[in-house]
Amino acid sequence: MIVQGIAQQEMTNSAGDVPLLEVRGITKSFPGVKALQDVSLRLQAGEVLAVIGENGAGKSTLMKILAGVQSPDQGQLLINGREVNLTSVNDALHHGIALIHQELNLSDNLDVAANIFLGREITRFGVLQKKAMSKASGEFLKQVGLKISPQALVKEFSIGQQQLIEIAKALSINAKILIMDEPTSSLSHGETQTLFEIVHMLRSRGVGVIYISHRLGEIKELADRVVVLRDGQRVGELQSEEIRRERMVSLMVGRDIDQFYERSPYPPGETLLEIDRLRTASFPQQTVSLRVRRGEIVGISGLVGAGRTELLEAIFGVTPAISGTIKVRGKVVKLMHPAQAIESGIMLVPEDRKQHGLILEKSVKFNSSLPSLSRFARWNCFTNRQRETQLTKHAISILKIKTPTVEQIVKYLSGGNQQKVVIAKWLEMSPELLLLDEPTRGIDVGAKEEIYHLMDHLAGQGMAIVFVSSEMEEVIGMSDRVLVMREGQISGELQRSELSEEALMQLAT
């Protein structure tokens, strides 16, 4: 480790004192708000620099400026010591800066080679040279460790593989500076490891990587240096040995968070849910059996694609199970539609909140009252608007949803607040079993802490909670008991005292 550190040091020195990229005093305002205020940073060749901060801290704006999407009001950008003026994405690409956005920018109806060369197609007399592009793409794909055909359509690949295709694309333009915005937010553990290896490989080649993530564990593992932003200002920098979770969190939030994961010991109550030999359509050969008691928080761990979401969706009746029995409070229930699950007191906060959790163009009130409308309707038919407003206001105050009014369109809320609106939908209906699928994905530290607190509080009131998470720290921190899934079945169960990352990984792979 130490040797590596020295080698690293030498390399940056050998690159000279001129940094690969220097940002000097960047300020950017949007109408009514200062997104960035006098932010400076340096990136050396062969370095991984993590930029962290809560949502709204200015990370995205900074990255957009570096990628030429937006231009700063004040300040300078220097590449290899020379001032540059990036006015477009092409400009940035020309200077060797590539941005890999958290929402992938591939055209999934085109093949891999076409995506890698999109906008820079190899042509002869205006005719596409597909063979040449395919061949060149193959080289870059090999470098990122993808063994796929350049002629295959992008949509055939997993999100993780698509991410790697994006990186291959960045390699193909010979990027010297690679900006990665939340690259692992939808990757499985294995894919994340592959990504890390590639980042290490890029670093050893002298590429400067700017890495943005909410997952502090990753940053600890990957980053040489961390720059922290808060409210558009640079509030601190941590060198390699200082990169620790508590330091990062307190800089991001601006105060100490003493207990990030809260889990008060409650005695679990009677059995609420019993699942016996359930088979889902995605894994028809495997059966799953489990029990959940009141007041218990059960974590479901495992790799992406291990059947965790499918299990929750079968329990919620979104994609009904093909066989097996589900008992709630000792009675067999048929769950063929979410309406029936809700009737039995089972509610799901889905993994993809934008697709399944919310109607983005509608208001906080519209969304939060949607499932409970029928419950509060007059004569089962007419809406009760006072009640809706009252309930929404109540949810806003307990969940601390930051929204100007109940009529605010949810699209304009931050990720954390959107997630709270999804939770608000169910909270008013007092679920007995709450299913949470990746409840803290893509939301900032402050909101995460609040959601953990809420989970603990609800379990204390006797609610049973089953949550799926790809973040092992979260699973370990919050669960009373963890079920690990692998290829559609439960490969093991760990009690709170037995939890460790190694134990989880062993069962998951």
Add this chain to the structure above:
Amino acid sequence: MKKVLGILALFLAIMAFTAWNSSNFFSSYNMQNLISRISLYSIISIGAAMVIITGGIDLSIGSLIALTGTVLPYLLTEKDWSVFAAVLATMLLSLFIGLCHGLLITKLRLQPFIVTLFGLLFYRGIARWLTNDQSVGYGGDYPHLTSWVTGRIALPGLSDPQEFHLPAVCLFMIVVTILAWFFLNQTIFGRYLFALGRNEEAARYSGIKTQRYVVLTYVICSGLAGLGGILFSLESGSVQPTGFGNFYELYAIAAAVLGGCSLRGGEGTILGVVIGAGILLLLRNTINLLGIPSSLEFAVVGGVILMGAIADELFLRLAVFARSRRRGVIEKDSRIAERTAQ
């Protein structure tokens, strides 16, 4: 609400322009005709709007009008059914057709465009086959029935027969409008339509039986088209199956869109749709009264729709810009509040 005021302003502007340029505009004859036409088109437009709010489309409205418009006189004159039985059968036929559309779309997951495109061709074909391409009509034999549409209701205080009388068909429109408004705005089912129209998955994940409501909407739409077909046929007295109701679905869709429905679903108001239908028919009237060649009618109507869409888009951008300004200020305020709290 702002959108409704916007198109209401457009409606009044066209009306003022026409009235200014033609002394005949406010004549009771012209007013009665105009109101009667607007009433008829509003009824079918409300059906189209409901479907559009769920994110669907119904292209079969015009052909269904032709079918019901021929089936009713056919049953009455050829088959000698009683008025009650014939009207009931015609309405049931259109509701059944809507049910079929809905089931094909939800259970077989066919696209609404395809299903109703089939309907557009099929019902027209059936109507023509049923009548051997000959006109059918009521003759003078059903004065009672035709008076539902062509009857004129004296308004209190206007007793002079030369004065303005309210067309009877207007009552249908008022009832349909009120019911539709109530359904969309005051019942949970209306709310479900808005929810599933914009994001059907999210609605389903909220426990809403979305398919049921999609089917219901197609039943309502075809039901209103069927009612429209009956009323249109009564109004004209005789029905030529090849041309009757041609393009009416496009008028209905245009009225819905002018009235603020988004083809992406989840948006729209009933009042807006009625005014939208009003604008289309008012334009027709303007073309007639001002002596603009009637061959230009489609061009004028099309132009107004395009301008409406452009104006709407521009207003939307303005609103987004204003919102981002406001939002920025709010964020800043809450940050300041947080800091002072610390």
